[in-house]
Amino acid sequence: MPYAVPLTTDDRKVLRPIERNPWNRLHSIDEDARWVQQVVTEVLRPRLPVVANLRCGAWYVPSPPDGARRPFCYFKSTDGHAGEWSFSLKRPNLEMLHLIQAQGGAVIVDSTRRGKSMPDALSKTIPIWCAVMNEASTRRHGQPSKLADEAPLPWPCRSFNRGSTGLLTPAHQVPPSEHAQMEERFEGWIASLLASDLPILKLDRPLVPYFLTRREEDHSRSDRAELPSTGLPVILISASRRVEAPTPSDDGSYYYTQGSGDDEEAWSRGLTPDLFWQEREMLLRCRREELAGMIAEIVRGRTERCSKQRASDVQIKGTKITLGIRDERHAFNAEERGRYALLIHCNGSFEEEEPPSVVVNFKIPPGKAGLSALRSGLSQVVDTGRAPTNGDILIIDTTFSDALLAFAVALLASLYTSGRQRVADVAAHCLTLSKDDVRRRLQWVQHDLPGANPSRAAMQRVDEVVLRRPGGSVGTGSVQADGVQVDHT
Structure with missing residues (x-):
């Protein structure tokens, strides 16, 4: 009999242990990560660096095989919550900005738990950041020019909310009324950035966000998505498919749990994204009853290694x-x-x-x-x-x-x-x-x-x-x- 069978209850006391089970979490993460890798390698053109939005996104992006430092960014969903929209001077993500400029764009990966198909960090926080950084560069350095309203929008990002500020948000996630309210705060965000001690990078092309989720219409086409050269594409990928409750996998071996990389303190038992990717094959191939002991052993080994390492000052x-x-x-x-x-x-x-x-x-x-x-x-x-x-x-x-x-x-x-x-x-x-x-x-x-x-x-x-x-x-x-x-x- 398979381990995972369809659930007939919405009782949180029943669902919570299933959602927090490391076995279900790690196998769900692996399913989502394989989809992300397929999109990055088979759909998007040109190839762009793939960056995890911490902390959740790091579970879906492989660590560099040579042990090099992985690129990351940190955009909080709370900065995109309705009525609380913010451009954070505390989280300016300057390293991400330099990477996008140098590489001609980037892919940012994140996920979210039940209730929506895309986290607010991707649908609102990062679009705000793109628009503010574009405008700050224009006012400080005289470039880039705004992306023309008639500029082509490639698949899979057909439906945008647009406005006079250059802010672009996904129409299937952000109502037009909310988009308009976000734009009302735009001048304040620009003023605070220009008045800060943060360096303003001179952008040669505008940052342009594109949005990709697991919705069927987003990834059903087999042809590649050609991204225009008029802007610096920032591809925002929400890794998890939307489900209302833990769902049995096709073979019944685990319960698929949306946004499994989120809230890691509740389930990971000390395992980190880097450790998961280093030991991925072993963790996914072990028997369910062996997993807890294997995680404990991996975490112990990591603690011993870290005590011998030293980062640069x-x-x-x-x-x-x-x-x-x-x-x-x-x-x-x-x-x-x-x-x-x-x-x-x-x-x-x-x-x-x-x-x-x-x-x-x-x-x-x-x-x-x-x-x-x-x-x-x-x-x-x-x-x-x-x-x-x-x-x-x-x-x-x-x-x-x-x-x-x-x-x-x-x-x-x-x-x-x-x-x-x-x-x-x-x-x-x-x-x-x-x-x-x-x-x-x-x-x-x-x-x-x-x-x-x-x-x-x-x-x-x-x-x-x-x-x-x-x-x-x-x-x-x-x-x-x-x-x-x-x-x-």
């Missing part, structure tokens, strides 16, 4: 602040101690003999559990005068974590002017800072560390420490751009 341009990844037990070596005036480990467990004014070890747990410790650590460095008014600073953690990024932003804000000059009086300088200044320091980090995306909660702790005024109040000074509030989100 990143120095923030025009400053003396460097960010790096080290093991939890890392003992700062002689070269590091000789070069840096302050060494900060956000998650260190090695007992240092150096005076605390030189080496500062914190133990900041990830997530909400570490927010109190993060605020305390930021205060210790910024408020007590430990941060040197001269000399280099190294900040490390086991990843480019929220804590590491928060320390970087806090020190950049408290030690440097907007012109990247070191300040002499930290306390007096902090009295002049606003939330806008803190946001701009984050943009410095994002320029040199693409993908840096600290949580809102972590950035709030930075504000609480760096912007604290006598009497305990916090300075604000967030900027307004044509009536559109711009903050850390």
Whole structure:
């Protein structure tokens, strides 16, 4: 008897364990990934780089076989939710922009769970980003020209909402009324980007989004989709087919679960997209009862390998602040101690003999559990005068974590002017800072560390420490751009 049979209930207590079963998730991911690969290799022309929209999209895009760093982007669906449309200065995806320009376009892959065929990140967030980046380049550099209204729209992207701003959204996903409301915010988004410290890339052609889902009419044709050369195509692929509930596969071996790459904390047991692609054949060929043990073994092996690896350090341009990844037990070596005036480990467990004014070890747990410790650590460095008014600073953690990024932003804000000059009086300088200044320091980090995306909660702790005024109040000074509030989100 097959494992997966048609379900006759919509009881969430019955469906939830099926949806969260790693066996069903991994086999569903494999089915969707094979469809994406077929589209990329057999339908689209010319061939373009395939990029995962984190985090969900990474499950559907193979890791590079040589272990090279995979390209990625990070566009949030929440920035495209109805009534909450936003162009995020915190997630500018500059690396993605350079890749599209250099390669003549790109394919971006994502997915979504039950209820719709395309995530808001693809149907609205990325189209907003394309239109804003196009217009910002035009206003700053005089190009590109807007795509003509009569420009041909190739299969499979026949139906667009269009407007005067250059915003393009899929008509089968976005009602015309919602498209019009999005356009009303366009000038505010442009103003906030042009007023920021983010670099404005000069585009030679406009970014043009195209939308592809698993709908039958989208992929029934066998001929290739010829993309016009008048723009830089940004092909947005929603990997999963739409189902209302877990559905038995053709052979009954698993329940197909839409958007299986989403919400990985609920089902992956520590498995990551890279680990899945490295061990894909073994994971998919094992017996169902063996899968949990195999995942545990793979995750253990990954932890041991990671402890022996070290990523390259990143120095923030025009400053003396460097960010790096080290093991939890890392003992700062002689070269590091000789070069840096302050060494900060956000998650260190090695007992240092150096005076605390030189080496500062914190133990900041990830997530909400570490927010109190993060605020305390930021205060210790910024408020007590430990941060040197001269000399280099190294900040490390086991990843480019929220804590590491928060320390970087806090020190950049408290030690440097907007012109990247070191300040002499930290306390007096902090009295002049606003939330806008803190946001701009984050943009410095994002320029040199693409993908840096600290949580809102972590950035709030930075504000609480760096912007604290006598009497305990916090300075604000967030900027307004044509009536559109711009903050850390």
